[in-house]
Amino acid sequence: MSVAPVSPAAGYLGGKRNLARRVCAIIQSVDHDGYAEPFVGMGGIFFRRAARPRFEAINDIxxxxxxxxxxxxxxxxxxxxxxxxxxxGREEFNRLRAIDPACLTDIERAARFLYLQRLAFGGKVVGRNFGVSTTTPARFNLARLRASLAAIRDRLQPVVIERLPYGDFIRRYDRASMLFYLDPPYWNCEDDYGAGVFDRADFERLADQLAGIRGKFLLSINDTAGARAVFSPFHTRSVEVTYTVASCATGNGKRVGELLIANFPLNDAAGAAPGV
Known part of the structure; x- marks a missing residue:
């Protein structure tokens, strides 16, 4: 079914704005009647797709x-x-950042999180800093957010929302004709989502699990020797993207490589570099 792409409500570390067109093109080219994301974040790929199958599930820890x-x-x-x-404002940003979200109601927690993500530099979720530009309007602007949130509300109506460890989510929803898109933490950036959320050993655990699923998967990760080694049993293609968060080992504002990895052949139609 065709759907109107929706802009995510806020930035998020590892968001796929620069890679979305190519990833969505691959997803659209794969035959599937179910779609699932174990690491959805703010939905940088999920919301930008122009079609949805009969079943969708999203997950984030x-x-x-x-x-x-x-x-x-x-x-x-x-x-x-x-x-x-x-x-x-910086003072309000710092005040909300200092609050333990567990002490808030769900509505207060959602408002706090959205506010912080709209204003945090680089969409960071750990060690957030107030981000401001002297040449553009403030990124937290409720007059513009209303329409975006209404579109997200409508888009989420038929979607299952889970909060499970990624392995449990994959096991629960794996079946023939299911397509998983995975956007795990970048290699060398595992702690950027919080200590113990995703460790280096999780890459091998994830690769082992994906080798045995019945459905299909597409995974994106920064191009490193470690990632290439762990996911070497699968089809890979390399693409160039620009990273803008200096805390990630890839650097700040540099053109760097990212790997697209799948358990099905990846062709050049998605804009990947040939010969990989």
Whole structure:
């Protein structure tokens, strides 16, 4: 079924804005009647697709992410009301950053998370810093956010939202005709989502699990020798993207390689570099 692509509500570390066109082209070319994302983040790929199958499920281990999506879908107006008087400012950013989200209601937690992600430099989720530009409007602007959140609310209506460890999610939803898109933490950047969320050994565990699934998968990760070694049993293609978050080992604002990895052949139609 055709759907209108939707812009994610905020930036997120590892977001796929620069890679989305190529990833979505591959997804659209693969025959599937179910679609699932174990590491959905803010939905940089999920929301940008122009078609959806009969079944969709998204997952993230982050309680902030899953709470935001549940609240947008079920309590859109209450969320908008909660953010009505929020102002884009460093003092307010620091105040909200210091609050333990576990002490908030779901609606308050969703509003806090969205506010911080809209204003945090580089979409960081750990060690956030207030980001501001002297040449563009403030990124937290409720007048513009309302329409975006309404579109996300409508897009999420038929979608299953989970908060499971990635391995449990894959086992639960794996079947023939299922397509998984995976966007795990980048190699050498595992701690950028919090200590213990995803460790270096998880790459091997993930590769072992993907080798035995019945469905198909497409995975994107930064191009490193370690990632190439771990995922060497699968089809790979390399592409160039620009990373902008200096904390990630790839650098700041540099053209670097990213790997697309799948358990089906990847052709050049998606804009990947040949010969890989």
């Amino acid at each position: 982050s309680g902030d992410v899953t709470t935001l999506f549940r609240v947008v879908r079920r309590h859109y107006q209450a969320l908008v009301d909660e953010m009505e008087w929020m102002l884009a």
